[in-house]
Amino acid sequence: MDYFEWLSYKDLEYRDGILYFANMNTIEIAEKYGTPIYIINEKMIRKRYRELKDMLNSVYKKNRIHFAVKSNTNLAVLKILSSEGSFFDCSSTGEIYTCLKSGIPSDRIIYTGNMFTDNDFEFAVKQDILVNLDSYSQLERLTKIYDKIEKKKNLISFRFNPEFGAGHHPYTITAGKEIKFGILEHQVIKAYSKAKELGFTKFGIHQHIGSGIIKANDYEMPAQKFLNIIEKIAEELGIQFEFVDFGGGLGIPYYPETDPLDLNRYSDIVFKRFKESVENGEIGEPYLFIEPGRYISAESSILLTQVNTIKDNGFKLFAGIDAGFNTLLRPTLYGSYHHIIVCEKRGKQEDLKYDVVGPICESGDVLGKERVLPKLSEGDYLAILDVGAYGFTMSSSYNSRPRAAELLINDGNIYKIRNEETFDDLVKAQIIPKHLKEKKSYRG
Numbered sequence: 010m011d012y013f014e015w016l017s018y019k020d021l022e023y024r025d026g027i028l029y030f031a032n033m034n035t036i037e038i039a040e041k042y043g044t045p046i047y048i049i050n051e052k053m054i055r056k057r058y059r060e061l062k063d064m065l066n067s068v069y070k071k072n073r074i075h076f077a078v079k080s081n082t083n084l085a086v087l088k089i090l091s092s093e094g095s096f097f098d099c100s101s102t103g104e105i106y107t108c109l110k111s112g113i114p115s116d117r118i119i120y121t122g123n124m125f126t127d128n129d130f131e132f133a134v135k136q137d138i139l140v141n142l143d144s145y146s147q148l149e150r151l152t153k154i155y156d157k158i159e160k161k162k163n164l165i166s167f168r169f170n171p172e173f174g175a176g177h178h179p180y181t182i183t184a185g186k187e188i189k190f191g192i193l194e195h196q197v198i199k200a201y202s203k204a205k206e207l208g209f210t211k212f213g214i215h216q217h218i219g220s221g222i223i224k225a226n227d228y229e230m231p232a233q234k235f236l237n238i239i240e241k242i243a244e245e246l247g248i249q250f251e252f253v254d255f256g257g258g259l260g261i262p263y264y265p266e267t268d269p270l271d272l273n274r275y276s277d278i279v280f281k282r283f284k285e286s287v288e289n290g291e292i293g294e295p296y297l298f299i300e301p302g303r304y305i306s307a308e309s310s311i312l313l314t315q316v317n318t319i320k321d322n323g324f325k326l327f328a329g330i331d332a333g334f335n336t337l338l339r340p341t342l343y344g345s346y347h348h349i350i351v352c353e354k355r356g357k358q359e360d361l362k363y364d365v366v367g368p369i370c371e372s373g374d375v376l377g378k379e380r381v382l383p384k385l386s387e388g389d390y391l392a393i394l395d396v397g398a399y400g401f402t403m404s405s406s407y408n409s410r411p412r413a414a415e416l417l418i419n420d421g422n423i424y425k426i427r428n429e430e431t432f433d434d435l436v437k438a439q440i441i442p443k444h445l446k447e448k449k450s451y452r453g
């Protein structure tokens with residue numbers, strides 16, 4: 010893909026030097042709504058969801074996409090995906106609450122938590138949410154909660170850790186013997202036979218090997234191992250799964266020189282053998298689930314930010330912007346690359362190399378290192394790309410900087426879907442103890 014194709018793949022283009030996103034003028038948006046601000050392109054969410062759905066439908070009709078809510082919890086985004094027929098994967102009770110609040114029925118949610126507390130279980134069981142267990146030890150505790158609430162035990166699932174993981178950064182690799190997630194091969198038979206013994210009657214199985222996987226081949230070993238285990242459970246325990254959940258992790262091209270994930274290849278590697286096993290009658294006819302977050306939401310959003318300071322310290326050129334790692338954490342947390350482009354190209358400007366830095370009082374507050382950009386001036390607007398996954402959801406109010414607003418754009422319309430936080434929001438949950446409320450004179 011050449012650079013302009015890559016931009017257009019993300020619904021971005023320059024018209025007379027001005028950056029348009031989903032056919033909308035980014036400078037006009039920045040001037041009207043202020044910066045830093047997240048802008049979400051509704052059409053892109055639908056487009057990426059449909060690409061995956063079409064891919065799945067072409068392989069195996071009995072499928073479901075569970076959108077990984079952790080990547081983007083905005084209610085409007087959840088509503089968009091609901092209207093597409095999506096299901097949802099939640100990693101916490103707070104995410105479940107958010108889904109229910111947006112009108113998603115409980116039977117469309119799977120709860121893949123880890124380090125569950127009894128309160129987590131109670132919340133899920135009361136709401137009839139399917140729990141995907143992360144440890145053998147959690148099984149008896151969950152059973153006690155079912156008994157306490159007097160609910161009938163039905164469907165249960167375990168997260169399997171295939172020991173082969175992949176991901177864009179060590180922190181996002183979620184399989185391996187030294188990784189906290191899931192149960193290992195030697196625990197699987199014990200886990201499912203115990204679940205049977207405790208009265209569960211229907212079963213699912215899940216694995217998620219990591220996040221940000223752009224090479225389909227990385228799925229090969231884990232997918233093979235997953236199928237081996239599924240066949241083994243079918244053979245030894247006579248369990249035919251209601252669903253087999255292959256997790257998420259599908260990456261996107263953050264760099265202009267990266268090609269998108271090859272979905273045909275992904276589908277061949279991950280689902281071919283699954284389909285064969287079903288056709289051979291070895292594992293029944295389970296639902297096939299996947300749980301992508303990033304693939305659906307990342308490219309839907311850009312972050313608009315304004316340059317406030319150009320600093321040349323004699324060694325380095327810095328472009329200081331109004332978004333920091335409080336607004337977008339991924340570059341600081343994972344060293345992640347987000348492409349940064351100008352919202353206005355003015356004729357023949359020389360290219361210069363900048364460190365694009367935020368206003369947070371930490372040296373790690375760098376959103377883009379050594380980026381070649383047309384010569385910038387204070388007041389210019391920049392767009393940081395592909396921020397719709399793990400962007401807003403990882404933001405914070407560190408340095409007491411209120412979180413940014415979010416806009417949804419679609420067909421030339423702009424909808425404010427989240428207000429920027431206020432200073433009052435920063436302090437409203439805090440309580441001053443009585444003895445500190447008394448007026449005392451300052452010492453010294």
Ligand SMILES: Cc1ncc(COP(=O)(O)O)c(C=O)c1O
Nearest residue numbers: 077217220221257258301302303
């Ligand atoms: C269990 C589980 N499923 C799905 C996902 C979604 O991953 P991605 O956004 O890379 O598709 C994650 C991400 O961490 C996860 O932990």
